[in-house]
Amino acid sequence: MSLIITDECINCDVCEPECPNEAISQGEEIYQIDPNKCTECVGHYDEPQCVQVCPVDCIPKDPNHVETEDMLWVKYEKLTGNKRS
Numbered sequence: 413m414s415l416i417i418t419d420e421c422i423n424c425d426v427c428e429p430e431c432p433n434e435a436i437s438q439g440e441e442i443y444q445i446d447p448n449k450c451t452e453c454v455g456h457y458d459e460p461q462c463v464q465v466c467p468v469d470c471i472p473k474d475p476n477h478v479e480t481e482d483m484l485w486v487k488y489e490k491l492t493g494n495k496r497s
Contacts, residue, residue, distance in 0.1 A: 414450035415460060416474035417443050427462035427471065433491055436462060447477040454481065455488035455496070 414435075417427070421442035428436045428443060433456075435449035445462075452473075453460045463471045479487070485496050 413452070413473040413475070413479050414447035414477040415445050415452060415462065415471050416447075416476075417445055418470045418472065420468055420470035422468055422470075424467060426465045426467070430461040430465050432456040432461070433488075445471075445474075447474060448487075449491060450477075451484045451488045451491070454484040455492065455494065 417436075419442060423438075423442060425443075428438070430436075431445075431450075432453060433449045433451055435446045435451075436443055437446070438444075460471070463469075489495060
């Protein structure tokens with residue numbers, strides 16, 4: 413699954429620079445995650461970095477974008493041009 417930022421976001425700006433896929437951007441009111449770019453950091457890190465740094469725990473999995481780990485790897489490969497190791 414990709415991740416989603418809930419309305420509990422306090423716009424602290426710590427998640428955006430942590431995203432290796434540049435999937436996080438400022439929305440009209442809170443930060444948002446582009447599900448087409450979010451790989452939950454698969455291929456980059458063992459855990460989603462935005463979740464690790466979020467001080468208010470407002471970044472759950474997005475139930476509207478269900479993906480398997482294999483699907484996240486395919487997305488990672490398309491985004492980066494790197495092959496799964």
